[in-house]
Amino acid sequence: MRVHRYVLPAIVLVALLGSVLVGKLAGDWATTGKGDVPVDASGAPDPEGIKGWMTLQDVSDTYGVPLADLYTGLGVPADLPPTTAMKDLENIIPNFETETARLWVANYLAAHPGAVAAPTSPTAPAGGDQASTPPGTRLAASDIKGQMTLNEIAEQCQVPVSYILEQMKLDPGIDANQGIKDLAEKYGFEVGAVRIVVSEYQTTHP
Amino acid sequence: MKSKNPSHTHIIRRLVQFGFALFILVTAARHGLGGEEAGVASTDALCPFGGLETLWRLVVNGRYIPKTHASNVVLGVGLLVGTVLAGGAFCGWICPFGGLQDLLTALRRRLRVPELRVPDKADRILGYGRYLVLAGILYATVSTAKLWFASFDPYRTIFSLSWLFEFNWATSWPAYTISLAIIVGSFFVPRLWCRYLCPLGGTLSLLSRISLFRIRRDTSTCIDCKKCDKACPVRIKVSDKRSVTADCIGCLQCIETCPVPDTLYVGTIVESAHAAESKEGVA
Numbered sequence: 001m002r003v004h005r006y007v008l009p010a011i012v013l014v015a016l017l018g019s020v021l022v023g024k025l026a027g028d029w030a031t032t033g034k035g036d037v038p039v040d041a042s043g044a045p046d047p048e049g050i051k052g053w054m055t056l057q058d059v060s061d062t063y064g065v066p067l068a069d070l071y072t073g074l075g076v077p078a079d080l081p082p083t084t085a086m087k088d089l090e091n092i093i094p095n096f097e098t099e100t101a102r103l104w105v106a107n108y109l110a111a112h113p114g115a116v117a118a119p120t121s122p123t124a125p126a127g128g129d130q131a132s133t134p135p136g137t138r139l140a141a142s143d144i145k146g147q148m149t150l151n152e153i154a155e156q157c158q159v160p161v162s163y164i165l166e167q168m169k170l171d172p173g174i175d176a177n178q179g180i181k182d183l184a185e186k187y188g189f190e191v192g193a194v195r196i197v198v199s200e201y202q203t204t205h206p
Numbered sequence: 207m208k209s210k211n212p213s214h215t216h217i218i219r220r221l222v223q224f225g226f227a228l229f230i231l232v233t234a235a236r237h238g239l240g241g242e243e244a245g246v247a248s249t250d251a252l253c254p255f256g257g258l259e260t261l262w263r264l265v266v267n268g269r270y271i272p273k274t275h276a277s278n279v280v281l282g283v284g285l286l287v288g289t290v291l292a293g294g295a296f297c298g299w300i301c302p303f304g305g306l307q308d309l310l311t312a313l314r315r316r317l318r319v320p321e322l323r324v325p326d327k328a329d330r331i332l333g334y335g336r337y338l339v340l341a342g343i344l345y346a347t348v349s350t351a352k353l354w355f356a357s358f359d360p361y362r363t364i365f366s367l368s369w370l371f372e373f374n375w376a377t378s379w380p381a382y383t384i385s386l387a388i389i390v391g392s393f394f395v396p397r398l399w400c401r402y403l404c405p406l407g408g409t410l411s412l413l414s415r416i417s418l419f420r421i422r423r424d425t426s427t428c429i430d431c432k433k434c435d436k437a438c439p440v441r442i443k444v445s446d447k448r449s450v451t452a453d454c455i456g457c458l459q460c461i462e463t464c465p466v467p468d469t470l471y472v473g474t475i476v477e478s479a480h481a482a483e484s485k486e487g488v489a
Contacts, residue, residue: 001474005215007419008456008472009222009299011292012285016254016300019284023276030276031247052272091377098272 047106052087052098057142057195059086063105065112066203067196073104081192082142082199141199146181146191153180153194159201167197213462219298223305230302230365238371249366250353251275254296255406257282259347259355273353286413293417294410295456297400303361304400304455307392311439314393322394329441333401333453336408343405360385360399396439400455414451421450421458422473427466434460434470444470449477 023029032053045062056076060067067082075093076084086098139156154161154176161176170187184191212220236246250256256278260271264279285296297304314321324332346354356362363369363381375382391398400407414420423434425448434444437459444450444460464470 001476002468002471003419003473005458005461005472008292008295008421008458009219011419012288012295012299012456013222015288015291016281016284016296019280019287020277023280028276029280031251032245032275048269091372091374 044109047102047109050086050098050102050105052090053085055083055085055142056080056089057082057192057199059101059105060199061140061142063109064203065105065108067199069108073108074101081190082196083192138202141195141202144180144191144195144198146184147179149179150174150176150183153198157198157202158205159198163201164194164197167200168193215458215462219457220305220308222299223302223308226300227302227305227365231367234365234367238367247277248273249362250356251277252281253278253362254281254285255409256353257285258406258409259343259353262344262348263351271347271351271353273356285410289410289413290417292419293414293451293454293456294407296410297404297407298455298457301400301406302365303404304397306364306389307397307399308439310389310393311396319394321396324395329401335402336404336411339403340405340408355405357381358384360388364389397455401440401453411452414454416475417451418475419472420475421454421456421460422471422477423448423450424469424471427469429466429469431465433463433465437463449475 020029047063049062050059054062056067056070056074059065060070060082065073070076071078074089074096076089077092080089080092084092086101089096089101090098138158139153141157144153144157148156150161150164153159154164162172164170165172165174168189170183170189174183174187180191180194183189184194230249230252233247233252234249237248250273256274257280260274260278261282263269263271270276270278288296343355357378358380360381363378363385368378369382369385388399388403395401421444423444428445430445432445435442438444439457439459440453440455442450442453442460450460461470461472
């Protein structure tokens with residue numbers, strides 16, 4: 001049977017694009033593993049779920065490992081911000097691989113069974129610039145955005161403003177309704193430092 | 207006598223190739239410019255070969271190999287179905303790396319630089335390279351549970367624009383070296399990567415042997431001018447075959463070049479059974 005010559009490319013095009021359409025309709029189309037942290041049999045986050053896109057802060061929040069321990073255990077230079085992703089560490093720390101972090105966190109959790117993971121997802125909702133959290137739940141430190149004010153952070157992360165200011169060694173009379181990005185520029189600190197302070201508070205005040 | 211101007215098929219094919227290459231490059235640029243945070247797909251996530259690489263771990267452990275996602279499997283399945291139906295037209299019409307190599311060949315011709323013609327015997331032997339590369343990649347991927355080939359893959363290196371956004375000679379020099387070698391080689395040898403090294407091409411070549419639709423030759427009207435052989439970018443001796451399958455990239459150049467109407471045509475696999483007495487052969 002003879003068919004039109006364009007049948008060859010047309011079939012492959014339809015098959016390829018059709019598979020994408022079917023995958024999307026079936027909800028099986030995903031181009032990223034973000035937000036998809038597997039849990040183990042007990043329902044706790046499984047260290048195998050640590051992905052290259054996860055930042056140090058994400059790992060800390062998701063698995064309940066204090067940032068200080070994470071920095072020390074993985075040999076992360078202290079000057080690197082907690083927003084550094086695992087895949088970026090692979091280019092910075094010799095012989096470091098994301099698998100290294102998985103193994104280390106697994107060992108850490110085995111040695112510290114009391115470690116408590118943050119209750120929220122390690123990632124902000126896609127496309128959402130402004131982090132927000134439903135009443136009664138606590139925003140993870142990793143979800144703090146630069147445009148959030150100290151008051152918003154205090155309210156959503158459930159951390160007193162005075163604690164943040166004290167830990168950051170900032171003037172107690174500072175305007176808490178200013179975005180922390182603006183404050184960071186004005187007072188010479190990094191937004192990541194606020195995340196660390198909040199994370200430490202949340203870890204010690206679960 | 208046929209005109210030397212590009213045929214409609216040629217123009218349409220170039221437009222389709224350009225469209226897919228542009229889509230991949232724009233997506234890679236958006237990803238590289240920070241779109242990752244907004245969920246823009248990476249080049250890895252849009253590669254059908256990633257579906258094959260991650261398949262073993264997915265079946266055994268229910269997990270994807272890092273850097274691969276459901277999109278890889280979806281695209282892989284779609285391509286598998288398309289290839290079983292219509293052969294390797296993906297390589298000739300869609301693959302951005304194939305399009306880049308075609309572009310280099312067109313550039314060479316425009317500059318009137320002669321083709322570096324690989325001797326027939328060497329061409330046949332080198333053709334097995336794709337299967338070796340495929341076997342090596344699958345073995346390394348399964349044994350390391352990593353996207354092992356990513357550190358060497360010239361398609362990924364070029365089209366992810368990593369050389370632009372995160373150039374790092376110290377860690378990526380093998381990928382840069384291989385990519386440059388393939389680009390230079392493809393300038394002189396048409397479809398160098400596709401013919402001798404592409405693991406996806408090797409996979410599609412195996413599947414194409416059973417494709418439902420394929421290019422066929424009517425031996426009763428063929429005048430053996432061998433223009434089809436000269437036109438084929440992957441050097442299939444179309445004039446020796448009745449059915450062109452395994453290495454065919456479905457570019458339709460042979461059909462476009464044939465001076466006798468309907469001698470080369472797209473037919474179905476079923477006709478093979480009725481042509482047993484003719485000189486049979488499979489590319």
